Amino acid sequence: MSFLTMDKVSHHYFSSKGYTKALDQVSFSVKEGEFIALLGPSGCGKSTILSILAGIIQPTGGNVLLQEKPISHSTLAIGYMLQQDYLFPWKSIMENVLLGPKLSHTDTEEMKAAALDMLEEVGLPEVADFYPSSLSGGMRQRAALVRTLINDPKILLLDEPFSALDYQTKLKLEDLVSNILKTYRKTTILVTHDIGEAIAMSDRILMMNANPRTIAKSFEVPVELRNEAPFQARKHPKYQLLFEKIWSELDKRENASPNAKVVPKDNGE
Numbered sequence: 001m002s003f004l005t006m007d008k009v010s011h012h013y014f015s016s017k018g019y020t021k022a023l024d025q026v027s028f029s030v031k032e033g034e035f036i037a038l039l040g041p042s043g044c045g046k047s048t049i050l051s052i053l054a055g056i057i058q059p060t061g062g063n064v065l066l067q068e069k070p071i072s073h074s075t076l077a078i079g080y081m082l083q084q085d086y087l088f089p090w091k092s093i094m095e096n097v098l099l100g101p102k103l104s105h106t107d108t109e110e111m112k113a114a115a116l117d118m119l120e121e122v123g124l125p126e127v128a129d130f131y132p133s134s135l136s137g138g139m140r141q142r143a144a145l146v147r148t149l150i151n152d153p154k155i156l157l158l159d160e161p162f163s164a165l166d167y168q169t170k171l172k173l174e175d176l177v178s179n180i181l182k183t184y185r186k187t188t189i190l191v192t193h194d195i196g197e198a199i200a201m202s203d204r205i206l207m208m209n210a211n212p213r214t215i216a217k218s219f220e221v222p223v224e225l226r227n228e229a230p231f232q233a234r235k236h237p238k239y240q241l242l243f244e245k246i247w248s249e250l251d252k253r254e255n256a257s258p259n260a261k262v263v264p265k266d267n268g269e
């Protein structure tokens with residue numbers, strides 16, 4: 001059974017000048033525990049999909065279903081990680097991590113012990129009392145991951161979470177995050193511009209079109225790659241084959257995708 005479904009989801013952004021068609025009848029399903037990567041030309045609507053799944057914006061058309069029922073953001077825990085870590089600079093790492101539990105009045109001693117364990121798991125055993133400014137970018141992003149996972153989200157949304165990091169840190173974090181997500185079996189949707197990252201981390205890749213702004217193709221990642229950690233997967237011959245296939249599809253779309261236009265109010269559409 002499908003866990004999460006987008007069924008003909010469309011979205012228009014409205015402004016005083018008119019509207020922008022950001023998504024056009026996007027449909028796809030995700031299985032529980034599956035890791036999906038969303039690739040596509042700039043401006044094709046990837047982040048809009050995550051904002052809809054996170055409940056930040058309501059789609060102007062179509063439905064989002066969780067286990068075949070309309071999704072309820074008031075009862076569903078969704079984790080959202082972005083390029084920036086958004087740690088509060090005036091709070092210690094532990095206070096940042098325990099923010100969610102504090103808001104839900106579950107910041108117990110057990111929760112604190114679980115947070116310490118998780119910090120250790122991501123290689124940050126001694127930073128609980130540090131402030132974010134004393135941590136490197138990669139360490140901060142690992143702390144942000146713990147802050148997200150401590151709330152036990154049913155769905156994890158990752159919007160280019162490694163793109164601001166240097167290449168070596170990014171590769172190390174891909175391995176770490178992939179390992180942790182396999183342990184916790186989180187249903188995950190990753191938005192990325194990095195084809196290699198998409199192949200090395202996910203089970204399936206959805207490629208979007210910019211015109212119309214919808215899902216154009218789906219690529220299964222071979223099981224041999226999925227069984228490896230991302231760094232090792234990148235060395236597999238099947239990685240290169242899939243990379244080239246996706247590259248040529250993406251290249252066609254990049255070349256054929258003008259930016260979304262604002263449709264003036266009196267257009268009559």
Ligand SMILES: Nc1ncnc2c1ncn2[C@@H]1O[C@H](COP(=O)(O)OP(=O)(O)OP(=O)(O)O)[C@@H](O)[C@H]1O
Pocket residue numbers: 013014015020021022040041042043044045046047048049259260261
């Ligand atoms: N708040 C907004 N108001 C008006 N238009 C918007 C808004 N947010 C996004 N758009 C437009 O909607 C379209 C889809 O944007 P979105 O950010 O979802 O694309 P994306 O694929 O994530 O882009 P990128 O890869 O460059 O991050 C774009 O044309 C963008 O300009």
